Amino acid sequence: MxxxxxxxxxxxxxxxxxxxxxxxxxxxxxxxxxxxxxxxxxxxxxxxxxxxxxxxxxxxxxxxxxxxxxxxxxxAVLDEDSDLFPFFLFSDKHGKRVYPLSQIYGLRLGQPSEAERAALNLAPGVKVIHIDRVRMLDDCPVINERVTLSTARFPDFSFESDKVPNTLYEHYQLHFGVTVARATEQIEVTLPDPADIKRLNVERSHPLLLVTRTSFDLQEQPVEFRISHINTSHHVYRAELR
Amino acid sequence: MxxxxxxxxxxxxxxxxxxxxxxxxxxxxxxxxxxxxxxxxxxxxxxxxxxxxxxxxxxxxxxxxxxxxxxxxxxAVLDEDSDLFPFFLFSDKHGKRVYPLSQIYGLRLGQPSEAERAALNLAPGVKVIHIDRVRMLDDCPVINERVTLSTARFPDFSFESDKVPNTLYEHYQLHFGVTVARATEQIEVTLPDPADIKRLNVERSHPLLLVTRTSFDLQEQPVEFRISHINTSHHVYRAELR
DNA sequence: AAGTGGTCTAGACCACCGA
DNA sequence: CGGTGGTCTAGACCACTTC
CATH class of the missing domain: 1.10.10.10 (Winged helix-like DNA-binding domain superfamily/Winged helix DNA-binding domain)
Structure with a gap:
């Protein structure tokens, strides 16, 4: 005892x-x-x-x-189907849920942009981790995104892309004890930039969803900043609001 | 006592x-x-x-x-600023929150579409209330939407558009005892239909956000079905995810 | 000082699960 | 049947607000 x-x-x-x-x-x-x-x-x-x-x-x-x-x-078991991270869902046009696979094409230390510094509440001079990746749904590239993390919050983050899994939120929780509890998103329509045209294989005139997300932990501290460009021609983005 | x-x-x-x-x-x-x-x-x-x-x-x-x-x-006081309905927010491009005003241009009984019947879990033959309205942000028409309600859930719903306020969720709660606790949204990019071109004053080629929302009450029963067409040229749609 | 909500305890009984 | 979580009670003490 x-x-x-x-x-x-x-x-x-x-x-x-x-x-x-x-x-x-x-x-x-x-x-x-x-x-x-x-x-x-x-x-x-x-x-x-x-x-x-x-x-x-x-x-x-x-x-x-x-x-x-x-x-x-x-x-509680936290897998993709669980309710622990009930946001960031995708469906095909028939409403059937699909799960993205990721392919990281950039993973390095960098200087934060002004928006990143503001969103993550960073002290001057702090560097950030940038994860650039394409996400596939049904073997089709649908999302091109950049995830930004504070080095202060994620020390010893691995820069080998094989060591960074698909499911980032689970990774944060299991290896850094950081639990995402809440997020805010801004959603707009935009046109693809050159990287989107290449990675998502779309025309210059093909409009995309632009989702800017900031995630917070249980103590209301910002954890992650993410900008996603999403092609909704064949899939829809789903949000669960509570 | x-x-x-x-x-x-x-x-x-x-x-x-x-x-x-x-x-x-x-x-x-x-x-x-x-x-x-x-x-x-x-x-x-x-x-x-x-x-x-x-x-x-x-x-x-x-x-x-x-x-x-x-x-x-x-x-608790529930006003637009409160946390009771923390979804369905809009900001201008500087992140400042703005509140929509509504102008109803259609309010009548109708037959539900297949999607409406499925989302609201309607018995065959039940009629629905359709509210068609344009919502303004900073005096600019930004959203064109149709709100669908079950007559079973909202008996004696007024068909005088002056009696239907801006803030529908508060209206449901105060006059029908129906509290929206949760909602799911599907978000896509779309091109405007003729009504959008007229109501939102946009070009035929101007892409819009297409948001399809189903709202549920505390007992997990569907309350409302809503299809919104949103122009994000000057404003962004915000979602709060928990 | 009186009244409120906030925390904590100890013990009772019930409903459900599994051997 | 014994062990588990689920409900409910009665009473103690504390922290805060108001007077």
Whole structure:
């Protein structure tokens, strides 16, 4: 009954919640596996069952845990189908959901643009990571985008493009403990630039969707800035609004 | 101490929550005014303070109430700036938020299209209300849209266009007790149809945003279907994703 | 100082799951 | 059947607002 990590002061259930979240991120309980029972965890943290419940229920509301009456509490599995990142979806014209594959064609350190500096709230002189990639839907290049990350937020980010997976949000969470909780997007119509014409294989006069997105973590700090150029001739962009 | 509305069975705090929500919708406590204290309400419903707290906290998470420590619990004020309907925002090109004004040019009963029937989950033969309107931003016509509502969901909907306000979601909530909690959108690029050319004053070749939206209430039932054609030359469409 | 919401506890009983 | 989470209670103490 080693009374695990020391707790400082702040609402008790908040501390417990954070402690449990840390252990989830550290991978102590893998996605889908079950946590100890409420009673065991309450004893371990030296709090009442009610307080521990409040922590678990908060994590459940945030989609980190799933509770099964009579069975136990499990770590939520986050895959592409899950509800954890319910935005950034694409469908074909019949409404059937499709999943993009990515091909990175640029991955390097750079100076942030003014928009990037503002969106990510960067100190002067901080460099950023630029990920340039094309995303394919049904083997067809549909999205040309640049993802921008702060080096401060993502130290030791790998610059080998094989090490950067398709699903960036999952990557942020699993390797940097950064959880995207919210995003804002600006959506406009635009004409393709030369890179779009080449990468997306479209005519100069073919209008594209221009989506500018800033993502935030649970503490409301900006995480990622992204500019996407999207061809909606054969697919539609879907947004889930809550 | 009239022990108000009878309660049937289901989780107690759910019943209390619903009962309180009904009184908010009925206007018993106007937006911004304070509810009785926890203790008073608990006594009134004949439940413990803890159970009542759970109901109030759930309503607070849903943005219906605001709690002030030491002061009391008030009904949340829902205006255009509030967070209750955090979607469907527009900005000018400098990021400054702007609010649309509407001009209704069509308001009548009609047969639903196949898409409308499917989205609103309509029984065969049910008629729908069609609201056709142009929305202005900075005195410039920017959006041409058709809003579709089920007559079953909105009985006695007024067909005098002066009686239908700008802010439809607030209208649904205040006059029909229907709260929009979630929406899904499909976003594409399209070219204007003849009505768009006339209403939005654009060229035939000028591409527009095509947004198809279905809105759902707290019980996950579809409420509204909407097709919007948007000119993003001078304004951008913003989405808040959670 | 009185009244409000915020936190926390301890214990009771229920509903569900699995062996 | 025992163990799990789900609900509900009663009461304690704290932090904040208002007077």
């Amino acid at each position: 080693t009374p695990s990590p020391k707790l400082t002061f702040a609402p008790l259930y908040e501390q417990v919640k954070k402690a449990i979240l840390d252990r989830i991120i550290a991978g102590e309980w893998g996605p889908g596996s079950f946590l100890p029972s409420e009673i065991a965890l309450a004893k371990e943290y030296g709090v009442s069952q009610g307080t521990l419940r409040k922590a678990l229920n908060a994590l459940t509301r945030e989609k980190r845990l799933v509770r099964y009456q009579g069975k136990g509490t499990a770590v | 009239t022990p108000s509305p009878k309660l049937t069975f289901a989780p107690l705090y759910e019943q209390v929550k619903k009962a309180i929500l009904d009184r908010i919708i009925a206007g018993e406590w106007g937006p911004g005014s304070f509810l009785p204290s926890e203790i008073a309400l608990a006594k009134e419903y004949g439940v413990s303070q803890g159970t009542l707290r759970k109901a109030l906290n759930a309503l607070t998470r849903e943005k219906r109430l605001v709690r002030y420590q030491g002061k009391g619990t008030a009904v």
